[in-house]
Amino acid sequence: MAPTRNARLFFGEFPTDYPEPGKTTVYDESRTIDLETVALEGGVLVKTLVVGIDPYLVGRMQDLGIPGFAFSKGELISYYGVGLILRSENPAVQPGEHLYGFIPFQEYNVLPAIDNYKVLKNEEKLPWSVYVGICGMPGQTGWVGWKEHAAPKEGDVVFVSSGAGPVGSMVIQLAKQAGCKVITCASSDEKVRELTGTVGADVAFNYKTTSVFDVLEKEGPINIYWDNVGADALDAALQNAANGARFIECGMIAQLSGPAYTMKNLFMIVKKELKLFGFTINTLLPKYSEEFYREVPKKVASGEIRYLEDAKQGLKQAGDAIRDVWQGKNRGKSVVIVGEE
């Protein structure tokens, strides 16, 4: 068989401002792979179908001073994706099966070990892209954090910062199902419309044009805060929290990307007897994984759980997708469709 193009996206250099395609991320079509003869050495050959893009990924393109966190120059970008097994020397999996896990941003990969990948059944025949969004790590993050820490009561007022991503969208829908009033925000009027429309939030606003504090003062006090942002959003939530409110600390993207912010309202933790719960998906997932895969794809297929997706076609577009996510231009979960079955 003739060699097949094996395009890839690798890390170039730290950006000065935003992750610039061609500099921060470099798309390269020069390599080829022989799909029939490439040595597997006990591993599997996987065709990349889709990869997801998250702000986390851009964090790894910055020098945050966290040892081992940033990508190295020339290193393949890698993140959650779904791949189709073309060949396998691993008896646990067969050609035609689909793997979910960290996939190098390359059209074809030989994965030496698959312990950290999950075989997806996809009995609902959902588009594979949902498995990096609402049915993947981001959806799981919303699911497990909410199930573990929210303890919602009917009528609770919930504020979800960053509602348009799959984490926020999942949380909004779980909160609505629990009978809560949900306030959320996003970075554009278009996303705001989707949040009250498709996703079903009660109140949504554009945080670039409307003060978080003012909205919470009017619509609160809040009983549950789902924090993806930190900094001024957290500060506004602290000031507008009900006594005994629960804060689920999922991320503090503003802390990673923005200028240093001096919190004014931390004392509210004491005064209002707040509880803050930090969590990461990897610790909680084992407890909820079986339930998640049993329930969520089915609910997505039936439309009970909805999601927003912003898909780009072809690995060539992945650099643009990364830039857009960093600039908040994506409308819903950003995915890159790398290949077809």
Next chain:
Amino acid sequence: MAPTRNARLFFGEFPTDYPEPGKTTVYDESRTIDLETVALEGGVLVKTLVVGIDPYLVGRMQDLGIPGFAFSKGELISYYGVGLILRSENPAVQPGEHLYGFIPFQEYNVLPAIDNYKVLKNEEKLPWSVYVGICGMPGQTGWVGWKEHAAPKEGDVVFVSSGAGPVGSMVIQLAKQAGCKVITCASSDEKVRELTGTVGADVAFNYKTTSVFDVLEKEGPINIYWDNVGADALDAALQNAANGARFIECGMIAQLSGPAYTMKNLFMIVKKELKLFGFTINTLLPKYSEEFYREVPKKVASGEIRYLEDAKQGLKQAGDAIRDVWQGKNRGKSVVIVGEE
């Protein structure tokens, strides 16, 4: 009966620096009271035996912008104290009994209602002063916060900021009884010696001469942080927390009194999956009060629970006591012995 002197301490003016006796607090001996004839109108006449002094009290001598929080000019200073009932028109209590609750800083007070006071039995014949310290609100604060939120495991490393006060001293001893290693700090070498000596901490240091961060880096990571301080102590604890550590947020005195501090390590809440629990004594006390009064005075009498006390004699000294507390000069719980039985 001849009129009896009824000395009092009232609020003068906001301090520019520290609460200055004669200006911030004014001691006045000009008034008298006729103990036999003063009208009770259904209330009780109480002789003040002891009042406690806490940093909280000094907070109320500042303009913190919290409506109704600051003392007004000419208002009697008032805080937790113990009084002896001299006369009663309330059938629920008798002369000779002792009341614990908010007592105006005055040698004799007519209390119109006693719903918010507790009759102290003191079967252990402890000095009444302990009932505003280790057996009073501060000791209760340590007790209820620890019982409700600490969930200690043997071998846990616990950091207690501000260990020399009765809150911290209670927490240190509960942590030691639970088999934890306890790190604590105070504002003088003398208090530090008491903390490892009398109170029984494993590691104690003077935070004015030793970096909290350095000590926690060496002796941690910490599993439980009892926070009385906030700001840089909280920041150091966040950075040196073990994964899944529990932070009991009892107070943030640095936030109330110090310059604005920009937290550097809030993201550790997410990354290390920390839990923060704010609480106030009034909400939790009903759940633990019976247990507290059943167990603690007995343990104090037997020496199983120890405490540090810094007593001044006479209401005339109360202004000095308040100033000393604000300047951190008190060695242990500050109390003012106002009268004898």
